[in-house]
Amino acid sequence: MGSYRWNWPILLEDPYFGWIVSGFGNTCLIAVLAWLIAFPLGSVIGIARTTEIRAIRLVGTVYVEIFRNIPLLAQMFLWYFVVPELLPEDWGRWVKRDMPYPQFWTSVICLGLYTASRVAEQVRSGIEAISRGQRFAGLAMGLTEPQVYRYVLIPVAYRIIIPSLTSDFLGVFKNSSLALTIGVLELTSQARQIEEYTFAAFEAFATATVLYCAVTGIVIVAMRQVERVTRVPGTITIQA
Amino acid sequence: MFAGFDFAILVRNAPFLWGGMLLTLKLTALAVTGGLLLGVVLAVLRLSTIPFAPTLVAGYVNFLRSMPLILAIFWFYTLIPKLTGQSVSSFYSVLIAFILFEAAYYSEIIRAGISSVRRGQIAAGLALGLTNAQSMRYIVLPQAIRNMTPVLLTQSIVMLQDTSLVYVVGLRDFLTTADIVAGRDSRPVELYMFVALVFLVICFGASRMVHRLRRRYAL
Numbered sequence: 093m094g095s096y097r098w099n100w101p102i103l104l105e106d107p108y109f110g111w112i113v114s115g116f117g118n119t120c121l122i123a124v125l126a127w128l129i130a131f132p133l134g135s136v137i138g139i140a141r142t143t144e145i146r147a148i149r150l151v152g153t154v155y156v157e158i159f160r161n162i163p164l165l166a167q168m169f170l171w172y173f174v175v176p177e178l179l180p181e182d183w184g185r186w187v188k189r190d191m192p193y194p195q196f197w198t199s200v201i202c203l204g205l206y207t208a209s210r211v212a213e214q215v216r217s218g219i220e221a222i223s224r225g226q227r228f229a230g231l232a233m234g235l236t237e238p239q240v241y242r243y244v245l246i247p248v249a250y251r252i253i254i255p256s257l258t259s260d261f262l263g264v265f266k267n268s269s270l271a272l273t274i275g276v277l278e279l280t281s282q283a284r285q286i287e288e289y290t291f292a293a294f295e296a297f298a299t300a301t302v303l304y305c306a307v308t309g310i311v312i313v314a315m316r317q318v319e320r321v322t323r324v325p326g327t328i329t330i331q332a
Numbered sequence: 333m334f335a336g337f338d339f340a341i342l343v344r345n346a347p348f349l350w351g352g353m354l355l356t357l358k359l360t361a362l363a364v365t366g367g368l369l370l371g372v373v374l375a376v377l378r379l380s381t382i383p384f385a386p387t388l389v390a391g392y393v394n395f396l397r398s399m400p401l402i403l404a405i406f407w408f409y410t411l412i413p414k415l416t417g418q419s420v421s422s423f424y425s426v427l428i429a430f431i432l433f434e435a436a437y438y439s440e441i442i443r444a445g446i447s448s449v450r451r452g453q454i455a456a457g458l459a460l461g462l463t464n465a466q467s468m469r470y471i472v473l474p475q476a477i478r479n480m481t482p483v484l485l486t487q488s489i490v491m492l493q494d495t496s497l498v499y500v501v502g503l504r505d506f507l508t509t510a511d512i513v514a515g516r517d518s519r520p521v522e523l524y525m526f527v528a529l530v531f532l533v534i535c536f537g538a539s540r541m542v543h544r545l546r547r548r549y550a551l
Contacts, residue, residue, distance in 0.1 A: 096414060161535035162528045163493035166507055170528055173520035262398070269400035273499065280403050293410040301399055301407075308398035 099292045103299060108286050115282030116303055122200055122278060123265040129204025130264060131257075134211025139241065141216045152212065159209035164202075164270055171202045172274045199271035207264045214256040218249035251322045258315040262308055279303060341522055345513045352509030353530075359427060359505065360492045366431035367491070368484070371438025378443050389439070396436040402497055404429045409501050422501050434491055441487060445480025446472060475551060482546040489538050493531065506530070 102108060140152035159167070172195070176187040191197065222245055230240035250257075272281035283300035287293040342349070378389040396404070408429035412420045449472045457467030496507040504512070507527050514523035 157536055157539075158532065161489075161493075161532045161539065163496040163507065163531055165496045165499060166524065166528045166531060169507075169511070169520070169524045173514070174524050177521050266398075266400040269402040270497075272402070280400060280406065283403070284406060287406075287410065293414070297403065297407050297410070300403060304400065304403065305395065305398045 096294070098295070099290070100295050102290050102292050103286070103295055108290065111277075111282040111286060112279070112299060112303075115277055115279040115300075118196070118271075118277060119265070119268050119279040120307070122196070122203065122268040122271055122276070123261070125200045126203035126207060126264050126268070127261055129201070130207035130211050130260075133205070134208035135215050137208060137212035138215025139219070139246075141212065142219045142245075144237070152216075156209045156212050159206050160213075164206055164267060165273060167206055168199065168202050168270055168273055172198045195271070195275045198274060199268070199276055203264055203267055203270075206267075207260060210260045210263065211257065214253045214260060215249065217256075218253035219245050221252055222248055248324060251324050254315065254319050254322060258311065262311060265307060265311075266304065338519060338522055341513070341517060341519050342526055345509075348513065349506065349509050349526075352504055352506040355423075355504060356492070356495050356506040359423070359430070359495045359498065360488070362427055363430035363434055363495070364488045364491060366427070367434030367438050370431060370435035371442055374435055374439035375442035375446065378439065379446060393436045393440060396433055397440075401429075401433055401494055402500055404433050405497060405500060408432075422498075422503050426498050426501060426503055430491070430495070434487075437487055438484065441480055441483045442476075445476040445483070448479050449475045478549050478551055481549070482542050485542045485545070486539065489535050489542070492538075493535060496531075 103112065137152045137155050140148045141156070143149060162170075176184045178184075179187065187194065226244055226248075227240055230244045231237070235243065268278055269280040271278050272284070277285070279300050283296040286296040290296075374389050374393070377385040378393075380386065405426055408425045409422060412425045412428065453471050453475075454464075454467050457471045458464070462470065495505060498505050499508045499511065502508065510523040510527045514520045
């Protein structure tokens with residue numbers, strides 16, 4: 093260890109500084125775009141798993157079990173290498189030849205659909221945490237089932253699960269690093285590349301680590317404020 | 333859709349793929365064992381009254397939980413040879429990364445399991461004349477273990493899936509061996525679908541067993 097030559101200034105040199113900036117930008121962009129898929133889709137699937145209709149529940153369950161029980165890296169390879177082969181010929185050709193930024197969008201879709209299965213589980217557990225009496229009370233008052241969800245269950249469920257949704261968002265933020273396996277130059281792969289070019293391994297990895305921790309910290313602090321404002325009166329808050 | 337599906341390639345490469353699966357299972361078993369042992373120690377320190385210990389453990393846990401596992405793998409892959417001055421096999425560097433990483437997750441589960449037993453129960457034990465250690469041993473731990481076992485098992489299933497990330501340092505686990513065959517024989521569809529299916533069967537089966545266990549032993 094004593095013989096290690098520290099070289100922090102090299103990270104500010106061209107092109108390494110630009111690599112870190114663009115890598116960090118890609119990481120954030122992938123995470124946000126994937127979340128934009130995961131949140132609505134996961135909500136729909138989670139709600140589907142709590143309805144009274146058996147067939148709809150089953151579809152939700154099958155989705156969650158498939159996406160949760162295959163390693164994310166294997167899913168990444170399936171979307172990137174296998175799906176274009178199984179599509180109708182024209183579509184496959186478009187995906188392989190003409191789609192812009194194929195690696196980037198593949199990882200966004202892969203992470204979005206995977207994270208949706210996690211969001212779905214949180215939404216389901218949030219709705220199930222509300223006593224069944226509230227559903228029955230709503231129905232007894234003459235609300236339809238969609239109205240019960242809209243006015244009774246969903247407003248409470250989402251407020252209960254904010255901490256879990258925060259950790260799922262941080263999960264997709266960290267999981268965006270898997271995009272490097274199909275060639276997306278996000279933060280971790282840029283750190284790795286700097287290490288290969290300059291041998292400044294510690295400096296590069298430390299910078300990446302600090303950036304990941306900083307975003308995580310900021311998100312946690314911000315979401316604590318949101319939790320405070322949206323807390324359901326009379327419940328115990330769970331500190332994340 | 334599956335007209336050109338070549339099952340024979342799976343049969344031909346079965347021994348190679350099985351070797352990869354053995355590495356995956358070995359890595360999972362060792363990482364779960366090591367992670368649990370370290371996780372228990374961390375959880376006990378976190379709940380202890382030793383000066384600074386709870387804060388230090390909380391810092392460690394939060395630090396590792398905000399880092400991607402891939403980055404942790406890269407850290408140890410480059411760090412350990414430089415620290416020890418000699419080359420370490422990638423298996424051991426990856427194993428250490430997994431143990432340190434999983435211990436952070438396990439310790440939080442164990443801590444939550446112990447905290448889930450209400451304080452009044454310890455007070456009741458003390459009021460009955462049990463010592464602190466006895467109320468821990470006979471009142472808290474039996475309930476805590478029943479509460480946390482399903483969550484620990486679920487985390488271990490996640491861990492089994494996460495071992496596929498050793499792909500990034502070229503260690504030949506199940507996914508990596510399949511990737512090698514897929515690249516060599518240009519057969520990505522068969523190989524990746526096979527890997528996904530095998531993991532799906534193992535992990536789905538295991539999670540059903542955890543579900544049944546939870547239903548039978550839940551308090």
